[in-house]
Amino acid sequence: MRPWTAGTLKAAFFFFASISAWYSGYLLAELIPEVSLTRAVYGFRNIAEKPLLKAPTPKRQKCDHWTPCPLNTYAYRLLSGGGRDKYAKICFEDELLIGEKTGNVGRGINIAIVDYLTGKVRATQYFNMVEGDNSGLMATFIQSAPPKSLLFMVTQDDGASGLKEDAKKVIEALGSKQIRNIKFRSSWVFLTAKGFELPADIQRENINHSDNARNRYSGWPAEIQIEGCIPKMPS
Structure with missing residues (x-):
């Protein structure tokens, strides 16, 4: 071509x-x-x-529960102390009743009394079980709780050294199974009621004084907790 x-x-x-x-x-x-x-x-x-869609931030629940409590129930969380800088906490309906931020947590046994009918805190107090003779004062404080009260108790540091028979009997009468087993610096939490019965499926007490857990805080047992939901009084 x-x-x-x-x-x-x-x-x-x-x-x-x-x-x-x-x-x-x-x-x-x-x-x-x-x-x-x-x-x-x-x-x-x-x-x-358009920006990339992000997963929504999980909604925070009362007292840092993983799941929300049902309607007509109270949310609570009890945390014992663990080591010198791990302070005990008592939370009820997302209100910190006792803790480092509220400035009312102390060495010994910390107690909060709540009105079961209204959900309002009646009184909070800690009782040093190492210095001073406070066992009798604690027994009187517990006995002063009026009927229809919730009582929350948690240890910070040592709650056993100064604990005497009078206080043990009062706490035992409220349903504690472990108050006589508390040792030096045992971690202990206890939930009880005065004037009414809690549901049988609610965990009421927890204790830890195992030597296997002491290495975490250089000789102190690790903190323990109980949390859950308490049914409110039927209207």
């Missing part, structure tokens, strides 16, 4: 391809409305500009 003939064919092919592309574009523009094209472009632009 002569050179000029090949060049002519290439030029003709290029011209034909150009005409076909132009005509295809013309037909596309006629068949698809301009509004649809504009919306499509705008949609792609929005997708590019």
Whole structure:
């Protein structure tokens, strides 16, 4: 084939391809409305500009429970102390009754008394079981709780050294099974009621004085806790 003939064919092919592309574009523009094209472009632009969706932050529950308490119940959490800088806490209905932030936690046995009918705190107090003779004062404080009261007790540091028979009997009468087993710096938490019975399925007490747990805080047992939901008084 002569050179000029090949060049002519290439030029003709290029011209034909150009005409076909132009005509295809013309037909596309006629068949698809301009509004649809504009919306499509705008949609792609929005997708590019929109931030990536993030998983919602889990809703915080009362007293840092993992799951919410049912309606018509009180949420509570009792945490013993663990080591010099791990302070005991008593939380009820998301209110910190005793703890480091409230400034009313102390060495010994910490107690909060709550009105079961209203859910309002009646009194809080800690009793040093290392310095001073406070066992009798604690027994009197517990006995002063009026009927229809919830009582929460947690240890901070040592709650056993100065604990005498009078206080043990009072706490034992409220249902404690472990008060006579408390040792030096045992971690202990106790939930009880005065003037009414708690549901049988509620954990009321926990204790830890195992030597296997003492390495965590250089000779101190690790903190322990109980938490749950208490049914309110039927209206």
